[in-house]
Amino acid sequence: MATVEDVRRLAVALPRTEEHLIRDRVKFRVGRIVYLALSRDETTLGFAFPKEERAALVASEPEKFSLPRTSDLRYNWAQAALAALSLPELTELVTDAWRMCVPAKVARAHLGPDPAPPPPPAPTLAELRLSAQVFAAYPGVDRSWLELRGPAAPALDLGDPAGRTALHRWLNTWGCRLPYPREGEPYPLGEGLAAWTESHPLPDTPLPDLTDPEIDTVATAYGELARLPVRCGPRPRSLGPTAAAKALYALRPHTVMPWDAAIATELYGARDGAAFARHLRTGRAWARAALAESGLSADALVADLGRPAVTLAKVLDEHLYVTITRRAAG
Template sequence: MVTVDDVRRLALALPRTEEHLVRDRVKFRIGRIVYLALSRDETELGFAFPKEERAALVAAEPEKFFLPGAGDMRYHWVEARMAALGVAELEELVTDAWRMCVPAKVARAHLEGGAEGGLPPAPGLARLRAAAEVFGAFPGVDRSWLALCADTAPGLDLSGAAHRAALHRWLNTWGCRIRYPREGEPDLLGKGLERWWSRHGGLPGARLAALSDREIGLLAAAFGELAALPVGRRTLGPTAAAKALFALRPETVMPWDAAIAQRLWGARDEAAFARHLTAGRAWARAALAESGGLDEAALAAELGRPGLPLAKLLDEYLYVTITHQGA
């Protein structure tokens, strides 16, 4: 038996996939093309499948597969009972459905482990140590972060105006260029953050290496809504949203910037951010395993950046090897 979390984990690991809730049904799509859809009670899964082959599929395993409703018979589509599927079989069905909806080169890159496909390899402690040395040598590199931590101790809480203002200042020190309100003007960012926080104040707080697939999905959804937050004539955007999430959950979220997102995932949407966190989790686990049993605090000290979470060290590695090299 498989669950909606199994479907979500597999689908969001595939390039260009986005999750949407449509009329109380969870659907996964590429652009406007839906390739997976769960029933409202999440017991049945519809998926893209060649319509010329589905009669044979249903005839071979009628206890597992069945034809779609009359309105969907014209599409390349078939249905399955979730209770009858195993995880390995689900992975094959999800991947094949996804392949029907993306360009062949995207599918090939993913399945062959190309740039837009499987997770990039973990950097290893030697490369993390080298990147930490480079990043730590940048003038005043930790000044703004330490100031934010001091201004919002014991932790950033966006229900307070002072904390929202502190986050605004910190984001701008990292080049987000979010306009400050003039005297008498409404604080669009502050009000937007307050509303967003009222819905997402319970963000997962596990360390990056310990995140579950469900928690990654929750963080990605929060990221998507935050990135779309209106700020004057534009939205907050994916870079500022990722950095804001890191500020809120520094032990949990590995942030990105435009260069990192584009190089690794070729996109900066919610699905790409889920893949980014999934990669960060794998890298964090690999680093801890390679350390021979050190905890995060001891590992950060051993890498020359004491007091920082592993999520931050991985972000620094990406900044040094991607953003800084391309500057």
């Protein structure tokens, strides 16, 4: 059971909070904005709460939560019976009410960054099968991949100039439009790839078996790779997030689930290294779910889905391409 002292202790610990006694009611505010208010008998706690979510809150536990008085319905405000709240509930309620009144940077400085949301729900085998059928129907969908990493293709070694050139050409077949150097011009991408591959040894662990430290290693390598210059001079350009993700897939096809701008933006709202780490964790969870549902090995599963030329990581990427990228393109 929560008490008035619990409310006071939690509120005054939050930055910029001031306690005031206004018309015989204890209120807590940030500047001129009140975010907590006790009733005169101190049995009811009013608190800042999104008004569009208020009806659902009250309906969920009407013995605990209630609407404010009629004159306050226009505000982001709700009420709770203080004695009915547990201490964890009160803590969450007070903190969320305070967050509505302070700048986001103040909340982050005090509480830390928002926790990452859970990964999107894993697609079912039926959904993967449908996406695989759609993707496989695109003309020449596997031609450039088989030329780069097929059974008859040479090993992709970025320490070798031929390997760097092969990767460059493959990325351009997927629309990355990376400039080729003219004769006698410097080749910043080639030089950057050579240095990058020396500095960033990548794990070769299959996607469903990746550990968190391995994911962090790949995400760090991704961030550095995305920043590699591909053109210098008055109009400089870097490799960028999409090409970096595709390059990592080319190097570690069983390990890395690539992405493009539409996928990254819709699922994570960002394309930096932290977002790519979340993407790999999503891929890991999805791969495990697909293997568990099918009861097959990864190679047997992709063959069963009609995509034997690619890996499970790529099948998952193709599902995202069909369901997000193509939809975004109209």
